[in-house]
Amino acid sequence: ILGGYEARPHLRPYMASLQLDGQHVCGGFLIAEQWVLSAAHCTEGTNGQLFQVLLGAHSLTEPEPHKRLYRVRAQIAHPGSNIHNNRDDLLLLQLEEKAELNAHVKVLPFQREDRDVEADTMCEAAGWGTVTHSGRRPDKLQQVERPVISRELCNHRTRHDQTITEKMMCTDSRKKDTCKGDSGGPLVCNGVAEGVVTAGSRVCGNYKKPAIYTRIAPYAAWIDGVMASAAG
Numbered sequence: 001i002l003g004g005y006e007a008r009p010h011l012r013p014y015m016a017s018l019q020l021d022g023q024h025v026c027g028g029f030l031i032a033e034q035w036v037l038s039a040a041h042c043t044e045g046t047n048g049q050l051f052q053v054l055l056g057a058h059s060l061t062e063p064e065p066h067k068r069l070y071r072v073r074a075q076i077a078h079p080g081s082n083i084h085n086n087r088d089d090l091l092l093l094q095l096e097e098k099a100e101l102n103a104h105v106k107v108l109p110f111q112r113e114d115r116d117v118e119a120d121t122m123c124e125a126a127g128w129g130t131v132t133h134s135g136r137r138p139d140k141l142q143q144v145e146r147p148v149i150s151r152e153l154c155n156h157r158t159r160h161d162q163t164i165t166e167k168m169m170c171t172d173s174r175k176k177d178t179c180k181g182d183s184g185g186p187l188v189c190n191g192v193a194e195g196v197v198t199a200g201s202r203v204c205g206n207y208k209k210p211a212i213y214t215r216i217a218p219y220a221a222w223i224d225g226v227m228a229s230a231a232g
């Protein structure tokens, strides 16, 4: 997160850190007791290695009550996701067991009504992604408030030039923005997860490249289907 600040500890008990060999790679969030939603691009370069999912954390390194690392039983990328574009950039992770829910570990509801969030709506992104252009990584969860911008503005030829589909949304990226390692985290508007951070053009903090999110509502049926088929 660029231009943000340290989150109030455990005020976002749905936040997950997707890790490989104890290293934070991407964000994610708890959508059900045994399921975390993140971004398919996060599996790039992991050559099929399964993540471990850290829940209940504020600091990535310090011991904290209710902080717990979960093994992953299955990782399901959306069938439409690919490395060449940002379409269908969603990843479902089934934990080896149901997460123990408590004050520090909670499920975040996601938007099921497929309607655009109005431009200028203030939303929040959080993550352990880089906090400087030089790539400094924070130990503690960061957050930033960003206004939604219209798809029309986001698709302007000087911005993302017609690549933003109706299954994506954008926020202003002037100075304050999501960045490397924030991918997979939720964009929360009025307490509901409306989007999932995607790296998009990978640029951070440049107003000419607004932040891109995969809207969740269009994928509610896919998400429900995967969770139902793996249940039991």
Ligand SMILES: NCc1cccc(NC(=O)c2cccc3[nH]c(C(N)=O)cc23)c1
Binding pocket: 044, 173, 177, 178, 179, 180, 181, 182, 183, 197, 198, 199, 200, 201, 202, 203, 204, 205, 210, 211, 212
């Ligand atoms: N503000 C939009 C936004 C949101 C989330 C992430 C990012 N930027 C990256 O993720 C990124 C940036 C730079 C080099 C990178 N290399 C890789 C990689 N996977 O090798 C990713 C990146 C940008």
